[in-house]
Amino acid sequence: MTIGFETWAKDGAARRGRLTLAHGTIETPAFMPVGTAATVKAMRPESVAETGAEILLGNTYHLMLRPTAERIAELGGLHRFMNWNKPILTDSGGFQVMSLAGRRKLDKDGVTFQSHIDGSKHRLTPERSIEIQHLLGSDITMAFDECTPHPATHEQAADSMRLSMKWAARSKEAFTDRPGHTLFGIVQGSVYDDLRRESVEALTGIGFEGYAVGGLAVGEGQEEMFRVLEATTPHLPDDAPRYLMGVGKPGDLVGAVTRGIDMFDCVLPSRSGRTGQAQTRRGPVNLRNARHAADPRPLDADCACPACTGYSRAYLHHLQKADEILGPMLLTWHNLHYYQELMAGLRGAVEAGTLADFAAAFAEQQAAGDIPAL
Template sequence: MFTPSAVLRHRASKCANAFLKMSSATILNNVPSNPHHHKGDGVEHTTGKPVRNEDGPPLQYRVTARCTRSKARVGVMSLRHADVDTPVFMPVGTQGTLKGILPEQLLELDCRIMLSNTYHLGMRPGTDVLEKAGGLHRFMGWPRGLLTDSGGFQMVSLLQLAEITEQGVRFQSPYDGSECMLTPERSMEIQNAIGADIMMQLDDVVKTTTTGPRVEEAMHRTIRWLDRSIAAHARDDEQSIFPIVQGGLQPDLRRVCTDELTKRNTRGFAVGGLSGGESKDEFWRTVHLCTDLLPEDKPRYLMGVGFAEDLVVCVALGIDMFDCVFPTRTARFGCALTRAGQINLKQRQFAQDQRPIDEECECSTCRTYSRAYLHHIVTVEPVACSIVTVHNVAFQLRLMRDMRQAITEDRFPEFVQEYISIRYPDDTAIPQWIREALAAVNITV
């Protein structure tokens, strides 16, 4: 006879096996059969309900509600594959998949857009395979929105043998050791083959804490590379390029960069070069400056930011889009996200805790498993990573949904105050940078 714990373990294993046995053909049934998948047919294939409009440009953005005190706003970003409500968090599937979670599970969480990486996909499986598959949407069985970053950050930050010249980024392939060159033109070629709804220009990436002439050089080169990217873009009627605002931590360079980028006719903008070792004070002030300078009628994407309190503060500062590997990466270490902060399910204090991770969460993990059960399997069963990942992604998506609702109902400042009080029950523990950032947009905590 099974013990209660054994029953739960049996159920989890059975569930995991079912996912593992699911054929790729089954998943691909959710995607239009037309190999020119980027055109789509205006239908969400899991529900039959329309989710986006094909008329007009491949990205249309409109603001539908604004906070009357801060810079927070709600909008709808209409793409070829989905209508995306903003502010939005985009889970990161670097190589065309989120670690520990299937596309079908993302659909169940109502994820409307995810991110993949140009560098990794260009190396493996390569553009030939992606083009034959009809693009990444069909290749991975994902019928909704996709954003690809340019790959420049990964090469500069992860590869030791990378050299940046005016031509592009020269590096040694980590797969076969061959010498490669990623130029703005090649980045566009790969991203056109991937078929993402939104593509990032190749930018000249320097470490956030870099000072001196190199920062200005990178900023001006990023502008020149944007022009080359726009010239090389072969599918402007189906995919949109976002420029990336650079300039390090120097306000004057950020102003120059923003002024130049906004002269180009692009459909949205990204803020890059942050969340890389700078102080939180420098972080929020740079975000605040950039959202003041960027156009009101286009989406603003803050790259690589995903801590919950950062999301809340930066929405207040006027950011619309975010991405980060944090929710999936922290799940692999047995950590789950909650409003009160993350909890490490490996700790013995959860061995007898029969509550779900989050009693307000409606994801399949919180509906099914207790903290005690997850503590039991998190160090011994690979399926635990998947179970916690589902919750962490659901948590991020629900946080964004809650913020959108609060902005729409004109109670966003109260939402922020409640969120901070839960995250920091002792108000003397609230970081000063959070107080100052929110005060800058008329929210007191």
Template sequence: MDLNDFSVSHVEGKSRVGLLKTSRGCVETPVFMPVGTAATVKAMLPETLEAIGAQILLCNTYHLMIRPGEKVVNHLGGLNTFMNWSGPILTDSGGFQVMSLAKLRQLDENGVTFRSHVDGKKFLLTPEASIMIQETLKSTIIMAFDECTPFPVEKKIAEKSMKLSSRWAERSKSSFKGSNGSMLFGIQQGGMFQDLREESACYLNDIGFDGYAIGGLAVGEPQQKMFQVLDYSSDFFPKHKPRYLMGVGKPSDIVGAVLRGIDMFDCVIPTRSGRNGQAFVENGTINLKNAQYQLDKNPIDEACGCYCCSNYSRGYLSHLVRSNEILASLLLTLHNVYFYISLMKKIRELIKRGEFTAFAKKIC
């Protein structure tokens, strides 16, 4: 098997188990990528991430280009050395954060001019600049630059935006050098409109990418709406390439998306919830701030094998959360990321045994 290759080993309906071979090692899919926004998965040590089975991390181009700047990261050895993580790292293109966080943005055919939400400094992000920044960061998987439309959006606007993203995808591919052995993924857009999603996929397939992401979902639409788009969206892409659903999601979103042929996921939910005192359990989340847990001697989850559940009671964790202790964030983030990674492992095992569809139908 060559580098930057993807092979599918098991299929059940549209769900599949695959192996993505990157320049930084192999990734078993379906996979969840913990989010390391500013080159750190908040409240987690890289060695803990590795110990609990994290295979690949996501970092945000927008955050790193404005602080500390890609040249600083490059000077300090590139993202892997900089953050002491030896496995693969996927960077997003910056497009989504420019739309959601940046100030005074102006968009034209060339790209987006904006002011940083941190210090107001002016930046220009174009497809060429986004790819150059991601190559300077020495990212393992680089994302094409796109525009993400909100929900709901009129069809005319979604179409215009999708066509712009398609032209930007072509420019992203043309400027991609692959000098660090990295891969380049394209991003499908088109809102909630099937014909636009198909047209977008056609453009991307013609250009040719190492993997295909489905963008413009998880932007506030109901879960059933997202599933409707996924029902047809993944079919437009070649079977022998990985498919990545950006920014998703809750456990039931992930299960439903794997059922519809998705291989890769990222989301801030497990880490952000952990910092807010919420812990994932089999049927949802529990909020440890609630008074009912103050005298609770049980771990978050009896069945969980993580360090937090092996050593600490809900009562102690509730105390830490109420006291705003840093250890609360560390332990709850660890449990939540462990929960997500264990879920993905379980999904892979169920697909291998041909039992995933039955499991998924009970959840979503």
């Protein structure tokens, strides 16, 4: 093993553990803020660290186009480039390539696509994806895959998954082992239990130090996502970290942890922060609504983030209506702080063996909604 992963507490399928990588340790279950283009939008790296985040996600597709992986490598790697000295996971580019639709051409060897920036042509193969992530210096590299769109027939999902498994083997062959750095395989198979099991068998046969569950949160809904997780995670190795890609809402995180997931990423907390929506223990709160215009109370009296300890709802509302940059900055900070606080609560509940009570209390508070208007 080039990395360290240990679990010392379980509550049902949920696990409490620690992942040790080249640039530090991560307490799991963990949430990774998304730093698509080497930055978490509206946040300084130091501020992201202050929220409690221990690992960020960077985007292979965006960074290979601008400023290019080669330039980042010349400048000392992604950690130095963006002033983040903690671990970084980079995705493989597969999801972004899938979303390009008419701009890409898929074949058995890889994908040719046009840049969304200037229309220039590029080629991504498993080998090139791994090379880019190596140049970036990622602590966790993701195998190159095709993210199966939803909905897909069983035949379409099977063909897509089996292509991804071939690419996973090529990714493993291309990956350079070095201490503290690792490669995760990605389970595909859409919503079909037999295909998910086949994918797990293929990946464990290749041999990875971590396993991601991909192809979810693409329109299938929370209930179906949880069902697929219940059919998938029991087959994953118990001694390896499990990462659910692109998820999600606070309720998604709680439900997925109870089903055995250790790691998450999602743009939701930062993206919603930029559009005036706060994620809170009482559910989402839209600060653009007029009900907050004269409200002197904090967004969340129990939250210790700068938005809640220094500013009123009225001021946060004003920033949103005036399109002031400080508004997205404060709400993004709050949202990321809340997500990290939620993950800390989940870790503590698993350790204490009280996860069911924690999940029930979480659901009750979310359902109660925001505090009454003045």
